[in-house]
Amino acid sequence: MHLLLTNIKELLQVRKDPINKVSGADMKVLPTIKNAWLLIKNDVIKDFGNMTEMPTFDGFKHIDCKGKIVLPSWCDSHTHIVYAGNREQEFVDRINGLSYQEIAEKGGGIVNSAKKLQETNEEDLYTQSEKRLLEVISQGTGAIEIKSGYGLTTEAEIKMLKVAKKLGKKHNIAVKTTFLGAHAIPPEFKNDKDGYLDVVCNEMLPKISEENLADYIDIFCETGYFSVADTNRVLEAGKKHGLQPKIHVNQFNIIGGVQAGVNHNALSVDHLEVLNDNDILALKGSSTMPVALPSCSYFLSIPYTPGRKIIDAGLPLALATDYNPGSTPSGNMNFVVATACIKMRLTPEEAINAATINGAYAMGLSDTHGSITIGKKANLIITKKIPSYGYLPYAFGSNCIEEVILNGKLM
Numbered sequence: 306m307h308l309l310l311t312n313i314k315e316l317l318q319v320r321k322d323p324i325n326k327v328s329g330a331d332m333k334v335l336p337t338i339k340n341a342w343l344l345i346k347n348d349v350i351k352d353f354g355n356m357t358e359m360p361t362f363d364g365f366k367h368i369d370c371k372g373k374i375v376l377p378s379w380c381d382s383h384t385h386i387v388y389a390g391n392r393e394q395e396f397v398d399r400i401n402g403l404s405y406q407e408i409a410e411k412g413g414g415i416v417n418s419a420k421k422l423q424e425t426n427e428e429d430l431y432t433q434s435e436k437r438l439l440e441v442i443s444q445g446t447g448a449i450e451i452k453s454g455y456g457l458t459t460e461a462e463i464k465m466l467k468v469a470k471k472l473g474k475k476h477n478i479a480v481k482t483t484f485l486g487a488h489a490i491p492p493e494f495k496n497d498k499d500g501y502l503d504v505v506c507n508e509m510l511p512k513i514s515e516e517n518l519a520d521y522i523d524i525f526c527e528t529g530y531f532s533v534a535d536t537n538r539v540l541e542a543g544k545k546h547g548l549q550p551k552i553h554v555n556q557f558n559i560i561g562g563v564q565a566g567v568n569h570n571a572l573s574v575d576h577l578e579v580l581n582d583n584d585i586l587a588l589k590g591s592s593t594m595p596v597a598l599p600s601c602s603y604f605l606s607i608p609y610t611p612g613r614k615i616i617d618a619g620l621p622l623a624l625a626t627d628y629n630p631g632s633t634p635s636g637n638m639n640f641v642v643a644t645a646c647i648k649m650r651l652t653p654e655e656a657i658n659a660a661t662i663n664g665a666y667a668m669g670l671s672d673t674h675g676s677i678t679i680g681k682k683a684n685l686i687i688t689k690k691i692p693s694y695g696y697l698p699y700a701f702g703s704n705c706i707e708e709v710i711l712n713g714k715l716m
Protein backbone atom coordinates (compact mmCIF):
# COMPACT_ATOMS: atom_id res chain seq x y z
CA MET A 306 0.00 0.00 0.00
CA HIS A 307 1.45 3.35 -1.10
CA LEU A 308 0.47 6.88 -0.09
CA LEU A 309 1.91 9.89 -1.90
CA LEU A 310 1.99 13.42 -0.43
CA THR A 311 2.57 16.16 -3.00
CA ASN A 312 2.96 19.95 -3.13
CA ILE A 313 4.03 20.06 0.52
CA LYS A 314 4.69 23.71 1.30
CA GLU A 315 7.60 22.68 3.58
CA LEU A 316 8.74 19.26 4.77
CA LEU A 317 10.42 19.60 8.20
CA GLN A 318 13.13 17.67 10.02
CA VAL A 319 14.57 16.07 6.88
CA ARG A 320 17.60 13.97 7.85
CA LYS A 321 18.95 12.06 4.87
CA ASP A 322 21.84 10.79 6.98
CA PRO A 323 20.32 9.35 10.14
CA ILE A 324 21.15 11.06 13.43
CA ASN A 325 20.09 9.95 16.89
CA LYS A 326 19.89 13.36 18.61
CA VAL A 327 20.88 17.01 18.18
CA SER A 328 22.78 19.06 20.74
CA GLY A 329 23.76 22.65 21.48
CA ALA A 330 24.02 25.04 18.52
CA ASP A 331 22.93 22.28 16.11
CA MET A 332 19.49 22.45 17.69
CA LYS A 333 18.97 25.82 15.95
CA VAL A 334 19.14 24.01 12.61
CA LEU A 335 15.97 22.37 11.31
CA PRO A 336 16.63 20.99 7.82
CA THR A 337 13.65 21.31 5.47
CA ILE A 338 12.63 20.89 1.84
CA LYS A 339 10.27 23.48 0.39
CA ASN A 340 7.75 22.39 -2.27
CA ALA A 341 8.27 18.73 -1.44
CA TRP A 342 6.80 15.29 -2.08
CA LEU A 343 6.95 12.24 0.16
CA LEU A 344 6.14 8.63 -0.61
CA ILE A 345 4.98 6.14 2.02
CA LYS A 346 5.11 2.40 1.46
CA ASN A 347 3.13 0.39 4.00
CA ASP A 348 4.19 1.84 7.35
CA VAL A 349 7.50 3.48 6.40
CA ILE A 350 8.86 6.52 4.58
CA LYS A 351 9.97 5.20 1.18
CA ASP A 352 11.34 8.36 -0.43
CA PHE A 353 10.97 12.14 -0.61
CA GLY A 354 12.34 15.12 -2.50
CA ASN A 355 11.58 18.37 -4.27
CA MET A 356 8.49 18.57 -6.51
CA THR A 357 10.63 19.72 -9.45
CA GLU A 358 12.38 16.33 -9.38
CA MET A 359 9.49 14.04 -8.51
CA PRO A 360 9.47 10.77 -10.49
CA THR A 361 6.18 9.68 -12.05
CA PHE A 362 4.09 7.66 -9.64
CA ASP A 363 0.96 6.06 -11.09
CA GLY A 364 -2.05 4.69 -9.29
CA PHE A 365 -1.05 5.61 -5.74
CA LYS A 366 -3.47 7.13 -3.24
CA HIS A 367 -2.50 10.78 -3.21
CA ILE A 368 -2.90 13.75 -0.85
CA ASP A 369 -2.36 17.27 -2.15
CA CYS A 370 -0.63 19.23 0.66
CA LYS A 371 -0.66 22.64 -1.03
CA GLY A 372 -0.10 25.38 1.55
CA LYS A 373 0.44 22.80 4.30
CA ILE A 374 3.50 21.81 6.29
CA VAL A 375 4.45 18.19 6.99
CA LEU A 376 6.61 17.13 9.92
CA PRO A 377 7.38 13.95 11.87
CA SER A 378 4.89 13.17 14.63
CA TRP A 379 5.75 14.31 18.14
CA CYS A 380 7.72 11.86 20.31
CA ASP A 381 6.45 12.20 23.89
CA SER A 382 9.10 10.57 26.08
CA HIS A 383 7.55 11.17 29.52
CA THR A 384 3.93 10.42 30.43
CA HIS A 385 1.82 8.80 33.12
CA ILE A 386 -1.32 8.42 30.96
CA VAL A 387 -2.46 5.21 32.65
CA TYR A 388 -4.31 6.50 35.69
CA ALA A 389 -7.74 6.34 37.30
CA GLY A 390 -10.09 9.24 37.98
CA ASN A 391 -8.68 12.74 38.34
CA ARG A 392 -7.38 15.19 40.96
CA GLU A 393 -9.62 18.12 40.17
CA GLN A 394 -10.22 18.75 43.88
CA GLU A 395 -6.47 19.23 44.50
CA PHE A 396 -6.40 21.70 41.61
CA VAL A 397 -9.03 23.77 43.44
CA ASP A 398 -7.13 23.33 46.74
CA ARG A 399 -4.06 24.82 45.07
CA ILE A 400 -6.09 27.75 43.75
CA ASN A 401 -7.21 28.28 47.33
CA GLY A 402 -3.64 28.49 48.54
CA LEU A 403 -2.26 25.02 49.29
CA SER A 404 1.01 24.05 47.63
CA TYR A 405 1.62 20.80 45.72
CA GLN A 406 3.87 19.66 48.56
CA GLU A 407 1.33 20.59 51.26
CA ILE A 408 -1.36 18.58 49.45
CA ALA A 409 0.99 15.57 49.30
CA GLU A 410 1.80 15.91 53.02
CA LYS A 411 -1.95 15.79 53.78
CA GLY A 412 -2.27 12.41 52.02
CA GLY A 413 -3.21 13.79 48.61
CA GLY A 414 -1.03 13.69 45.54
CA ILE A 415 0.44 10.48 44.18
CA VAL A 416 -0.98 8.28 46.97
CA ASN A 417 -4.46 9.69 46.26
CA SER A 418 -4.12 8.53 42.62
CA ALA A 419 -2.77 5.18 43.84
CA LYS A 420 -5.84 4.59 45.99
CA LYS A 421 -8.14 5.33 43.04
CA LEU A 422 -6.13 3.08 40.75
CA GLN A 423 -6.05 0.17 43.19
CA GLU A 424 -9.86 0.35 43.34
CA THR A 425 -10.23 0.35 39.54
CA ASN A 426 -10.24 -2.90 37.61
CA GLU A 427 -7.97 -3.48 34.61
CA GLU A 428 -10.74 -3.10 32.08
CA ASP A 429 -11.92 0.28 33.42
CA LEU A 430 -8.35 1.48 33.72
CA TYR A 431 -7.82 0.52 30.09
CA THR A 432 -10.94 2.36 28.94
CA GLN A 433 -10.05 5.54 30.84
CA SER A 434 -6.46 5.51 29.58
CA GLU A 435 -7.40 4.69 25.98
CA LYS A 436 -9.41 7.92 25.74
CA ARG A 437 -6.27 9.87 26.62
CA LEU A 438 -4.13 7.93 24.17
CA LEU A 439 -6.58 8.55 21.31
CA GLU A 440 -6.70 12.22 22.18
CA VAL A 441 -2.92 12.66 22.10
CA ILE A 442 -2.67 10.73 18.82
CA SER A 443 -5.16 13.20 17.31
CA GLN A 444 -2.89 15.98 18.63
CA GLY A 445 0.06 14.60 16.69
CA THR A 446 1.83 12.23 19.08
CA GLY A 447 3.25 9.22 17.23
CA ALA A 448 5.37 7.52 19.93
CA ILE A 449 4.93 7.63 23.68
CA GLU A 450 6.50 6.51 26.93
CA ILE A 451 4.13 5.43 29.71
CA LYS A 452 5.13 5.01 33.37
CA SER A 453 3.67 2.97 36.17
CA GLY A 454 3.86 4.50 39.66
CA TYR A 455 0.20 4.99 40.59
CA GLY A 456 -0.09 1.38 41.72
CA LEU A 457 2.34 1.22 44.65
CA THR A 458 1.46 -2.45 45.23
CA THR A 459 2.83 -5.31 43.18
CA GLU A 460 -0.57 -6.15 41.78
CA ALA A 461 -1.48 -2.57 40.87
CA GLU A 462 1.91 -1.74 39.34
CA ILE A 463 1.60 -4.83 37.13
CA LYS A 464 -1.96 -3.83 36.23
CA MET A 465 -0.74 -0.41 35.04
CA LEU A 466 2.07 -1.82 32.93
CA LYS A 467 -0.22 -4.41 31.35
CA VAL A 468 -2.67 -1.67 30.39
CA ALA A 469 0.16 0.41 28.89
CA LYS A 470 1.40 -2.54 26.82
CA LYS A 471 -2.13 -3.38 25.67
CA LEU A 472 -2.70 0.21 24.54
CA GLY A 473 0.40 0.08 22.34
CA LYS A 474 -0.62 -3.23 20.77
CA LYS A 475 -4.25 -2.33 20.16
CA HIS A 476 -3.49 1.06 18.62
CA ASN A 477 -0.31 0.06 16.83
CA ILE A 478 1.70 2.92 18.31
CA ALA A 479 5.22 2.66 19.72
CA VAL A 480 4.83 2.54 23.51
CA LYS A 481 7.83 2.31 25.81
CA THR A 482 7.00 1.35 29.39
CA THR A 483 8.80 2.46 32.52
CA PHE A 484 8.55 0.89 35.97
CA LEU A 485 8.14 3.68 38.56
CA GLY A 486 7.34 1.67 41.70
CA ALA A 487 9.43 4.19 43.67
CA HIS A 488 7.10 7.10 42.91
CA ALA A 489 5.92 7.71 46.49
CA ILE A 490 5.85 5.89 49.80
CA PRO A 491 2.43 4.23 50.21
CA PRO A 492 0.58 4.84 53.52
CA GLU A 493 1.09 1.19 54.61
CA PHE A 494 4.86 1.90 54.67
CA LYS A 495 4.62 5.45 56.08
CA ASN A 496 7.46 4.94 58.54
CA ASP A 497 9.23 2.20 56.67
CA LYS A 498 10.56 3.53 53.39
CA ASP A 499 13.25 0.83 53.26
CA GLY A 500 10.58 -1.82 53.73
CA TYR A 501 8.73 -0.42 50.71
CA LEU A 502 11.94 -0.33 48.66
CA ASP A 503 12.47 -4.00 49.60
CA VAL A 504 9.12 -4.72 47.95
CA VAL A 505 10.02 -2.58 44.90
CA CYS A 506 13.41 -4.26 44.43
CA ASN A 507 12.75 -7.82 45.59
CA GLU A 508 9.14 -8.41 44.65
CA MET A 509 7.89 -5.98 42.01
CA LEU A 510 11.02 -5.82 39.86
CA PRO A 511 11.56 -9.58 39.45
CA LYS A 512 7.89 -10.12 38.52
CA ILE A 513 7.80 -7.18 36.11
CA SER A 514 11.01 -8.31 34.50
CA GLU A 515 9.87 -11.92 34.26
CA GLU A 516 6.70 -10.82 32.45
CA ASN A 517 8.72 -8.42 30.28
CA LEU A 518 6.49 -5.50 31.21
CA ALA A 519 9.04 -2.67 31.40
CA ASP A 520 11.71 -1.16 29.17
CA TYR A 521 13.05 1.33 31.72
CA ILE A 522 13.29 2.00 35.46
CA ASP A 523 12.38 5.29 37.16
CA ILE A 524 12.34 6.82 40.65
CA PHE A 525 11.15 10.17 42.03
CA CYS A 526 14.44 11.45 43.47
CA GLU A 527 13.22 14.38 45.55
CA THR A 528 13.10 15.70 49.12
CA GLY A 529 10.19 14.01 50.90
CA TYR A 530 10.13 11.14 48.40
CA PHE A 531 13.34 9.21 47.63
CA SER A 532 16.95 10.17 48.39
CA VAL A 533 20.04 9.76 46.24
CA ALA A 534 20.93 6.64 48.26
CA ASP A 535 17.46 5.22 47.51
CA THR A 536 17.97 6.16 43.86
CA ASN A 537 21.28 4.32 43.72
CA ARG A 538 19.68 1.27 45.29
CA VAL A 539 16.70 1.14 42.91
CA LEU A 540 18.78 1.85 39.79
CA GLU A 541 21.27 -0.90 40.76
CA ALA A 542 18.39 -3.31 41.21
CA GLY A 543 16.92 -2.26 37.86
CA LYS A 544 20.26 -2.81 36.17
CA LYS A 545 20.33 -6.41 37.39
CA HIS A 546 17.11 -6.88 35.42
CA GLY A 547 18.46 -5.12 32.34
CA LEU A 548 16.46 -1.90 32.84
CA GLN A 549 18.13 1.41 31.95
CA PRO A 550 17.10 4.42 34.08
CA LYS A 551 14.93 7.36 33.05
CA ILE A 552 14.42 9.32 36.24
CA HIS A 553 12.50 12.17 37.88
CA VAL A 554 15.05 14.64 39.29
CA ASN A 555 15.38 18.31 40.32
CA GLN A 556 11.66 19.11 40.25
CA PHE A 557 11.72 21.11 43.48
CA ASN A 558 15.18 20.59 45.02
CA ILE A 559 18.72 19.92 43.90
CA ILE A 560 19.83 16.86 45.87
CA GLY A 561 22.24 15.16 43.48
CA GLY A 562 19.76 13.25 41.32
CA VAL A 563 21.30 14.41 38.05
CA GLN A 564 24.71 13.05 39.06
CA ALA A 565 23.13 9.77 40.21
CA GLY A 566 21.37 9.44 36.86
CA VAL A 567 24.50 10.16 34.87
CA ASN A 568 26.53 7.72 37.03
CA HIS A 569 24.00 5.01 36.20
CA ASN A 570 24.06 5.86 32.50
CA ALA A 571 20.44 7.05 32.54
CA LEU A 572 18.86 7.46 29.13
CA SER A 573 17.24 10.63 30.41
CA VAL A 574 16.91 12.85 33.48
CA ASP A 575 13.54 14.56 33.52
CA HIS A 576 12.02 17.72 35.09
CA LEU A 577 15.11 19.83 35.96
CA GLU A 578 13.04 22.86 36.94
CA VAL A 579 15.92 23.65 39.30
CA LEU A 580 19.41 23.09 37.93
CA ASN A 581 22.86 24.33 38.89
CA ASP A 582 26.22 24.52 37.13
CA ASN A 583 27.38 21.22 38.67
CA ASP A 584 24.35 19.50 37.14
CA ILE A 585 25.19 20.95 33.74
CA LEU A 586 28.79 19.83 34.17
CA ALA A 587 27.66 16.30 35.05
CA LEU A 588 25.51 16.12 31.91
CA LYS A 589 28.37 17.25 29.66
CA GLY A 590 30.16 14.33 28.10
CA SER A 591 27.37 11.95 29.13
CA SER A 592 24.87 10.26 26.85
CA THR A 593 21.97 11.22 29.18
CA MET A 594 19.23 13.38 27.64
CA PRO A 595 17.90 16.26 29.76
CA VAL A 596 14.10 16.39 29.40
CA ALA A 597 11.99 19.47 30.13
CA LEU A 598 8.27 19.31 30.94
CA PRO A 599 6.96 22.86 30.48
CA SER A 600 3.26 21.98 30.86
CA CYS A 601 4.05 20.84 34.42
CA SER A 602 5.69 24.18 35.22
CA TYR A 603 2.68 25.94 33.71
CA PHE A 604 0.11 23.95 35.68
CA LEU A 605 1.93 24.03 39.04
CA SER A 606 3.29 27.58 38.62
CA ILE A 607 6.82 26.41 39.34
CA PRO A 608 9.98 27.54 37.49
CA TYR A 609 10.50 26.47 33.89
CA THR A 610 13.48 24.23 33.18
CA PRO A 611 16.33 26.52 32.06
CA GLY A 612 16.29 25.12 28.54
CA ARG A 613 18.11 28.11 27.08
CA LYS A 614 20.99 27.57 29.51
CA ILE A 615 21.07 23.82 28.81
CA ILE A 616 21.26 24.27 25.03
CA ASP A 617 23.72 27.17 25.28
CA ALA A 618 25.99 24.88 27.32
CA GLY A 619 26.19 22.63 24.26
CA LEU A 620 23.81 19.99 25.62
CA PRO A 621 20.82 18.38 23.90
CA LEU A 622 17.30 18.92 25.24
CA ALA A 623 14.08 16.95 24.77
CA LEU A 624 10.54 18.16 25.45
CA ALA A 625 7.74 15.96 26.77
CA THR A 626 4.29 16.43 28.32
CA ASP A 627 4.43 14.60 31.70
CA TYR A 628 0.67 13.90 31.17
CA ASN A 629 -0.59 12.85 34.63
CA PRO A 630 -3.54 13.63 36.93
CA GLY A 631 -1.64 15.70 39.51
CA SER A 632 0.90 18.01 37.96
CA THR A 633 0.00 18.00 34.25
CA PRO A 634 -3.46 16.93 33.15
CA SER A 635 -2.62 17.59 29.50
CA GLY A 636 -0.85 15.54 26.84
CA ASN A 637 -0.83 18.17 24.14
CA MET A 638 2.66 18.31 22.62
CA ASN A 639 1.69 21.36 20.54
CA PHE A 640 1.21 23.31 23.77
CA VAL A 641 4.54 21.94 25.05
CA VAL A 642 6.37 23.17 21.94
CA ALA A 643 4.70 26.58 22.12
CA THR A 644 5.36 26.95 25.85
CA ALA A 645 9.03 26.00 25.40
CA CYS A 646 9.33 28.87 22.91
CA ILE A 647 7.28 31.36 24.93
CA LYS A 648 8.56 30.63 28.45
CA MET A 649 11.93 28.92 27.97
CA ARG A 650 13.08 31.03 25.00
CA LEU A 651 13.70 28.13 22.66
CA THR A 652 13.51 29.02 18.98
CA PRO A 653 10.86 27.15 16.94
CA GLU A 654 13.70 25.10 15.36
CA GLU A 655 15.06 24.11 18.78
CA ALA A 656 11.62 23.25 20.13
CA ILE A 657 10.75 21.10 17.11
CA ASN A 658 14.10 19.27 17.34
CA ALA A 659 13.49 18.75 21.07
CA ALA A 660 9.98 17.35 20.51
CA THR A 661 10.86 15.02 17.63
CA ILE A 662 14.34 13.52 17.27
CA ASN A 663 15.46 14.24 20.84
CA GLY A 664 12.19 12.89 22.23
CA ALA A 665 12.76 9.74 20.17
CA TYR A 666 16.27 9.46 21.67
CA ALA A 667 14.84 9.72 25.20
CA MET A 668 12.77 6.59 24.44
CA GLY A 669 15.48 4.67 22.59
CA LEU A 670 13.52 5.13 19.35
CA SER A 671 15.78 7.36 17.23
CA ASP A 672 16.41 4.57 14.73
CA THR A 673 12.75 4.42 13.76
CA HIS A 674 11.11 7.70 14.81
CA GLY A 675 11.63 11.46 15.09
CA SER A 676 12.76 12.51 11.60
CA ILE A 677 11.96 12.35 7.90
CA THR A 678 14.43 9.66 6.92
CA ILE A 679 14.02 6.81 4.44
CA GLY A 680 13.04 3.63 6.27
CA LYS A 681 11.70 5.36 9.39
CA LYS A 682 8.09 4.96 10.46
CA ALA A 683 5.64 6.99 8.40
CA ASN A 684 4.32 8.90 11.42
CA LEU A 685 3.50 12.38 10.21
CA ILE A 686 1.61 15.55 11.01
CA ILE A 687 -0.02 17.42 8.12
CA THR A 688 -0.85 20.95 9.21
CA LYS A 689 -3.69 23.16 8.05
CA LYS A 690 -2.71 25.90 5.59
CA ILE A 691 -0.35 28.02 7.72
CA PRO A 692 2.15 30.75 6.79
CA SER A 693 5.29 29.04 8.16
CA TYR A 694 6.43 26.52 10.77
CA GLY A 695 7.08 29.29 13.29
CA TYR A 696 3.31 29.79 13.24
CA LEU A 697 2.89 26.47 15.12
CA PRO A 698 4.25 27.79 18.46
CA TYR A 699 3.13 31.36 17.70
CA ALA A 700 -0.56 30.42 17.39
CA PHE A 701 -0.37 28.58 20.70
CA GLY A 702 -4.09 28.27 21.27
CA SER A 703 -5.06 27.19 17.76
CA ASN A 704 -5.26 23.66 16.46
CA CYS A 705 -3.00 23.83 13.40
CA ILE A 706 -3.20 20.08 12.68
CA GLU A 707 -5.34 18.89 9.78
CA GLU A 708 -4.37 15.21 9.56
CA VAL A 709 -2.15 12.75 11.35
CA ILE A 710 -0.63 9.68 9.75
CA LEU A 711 0.39 6.78 12.00
CA ASN A 712 2.30 3.85 10.49
CA GLY A 713 1.38 5.07 7.00
CA LYS A 714 -2.34 5.25 7.77
CA LEU A 715 -4.49 8.36 7.95
CA MET A 716 -6.08 8.47 11.41
Ligand SMILES: N=CN[C@@H](CCC(=O)O)C(=O)O
Nearest residue numbers: 414415525553627629631632
Ligand atom coordinates in the same frame (compact mmCIF):
# COMPACT_ATOMS: atom_id res chain seq x y z
N1 LIG B 1 6.82 14.37 40.13
C1 LIG B 1 6.51 13.21 40.13
N2 LIG B 1 5.57 12.61 39.39
C2 LIG B 1 4.65 13.26 38.49
C3 LIG B 1 3.47 13.83 39.16
C4 LIG B 1 2.83 12.98 40.11
C5 LIG B 1 1.49 13.43 40.62
O1 LIG B 1 1.35 14.52 41.18
O2 LIG B 1 0.57 12.64 40.48
C6 LIG B 1 5.37 14.30 37.68
O3 LIG B 1 6.28 13.93 36.96
O4 LIG B 1 5.05 15.51 37.75
Ligand SMILES: [Zn+2]
Nearest residue numbers: 383385553627
Ligand atom coordinates in the same frame (compact mmCIF):
# COMPACT_ATOMS: atom_id res chain seq x y z
ZN1 LIG C 1 6.52 12.51 35.52
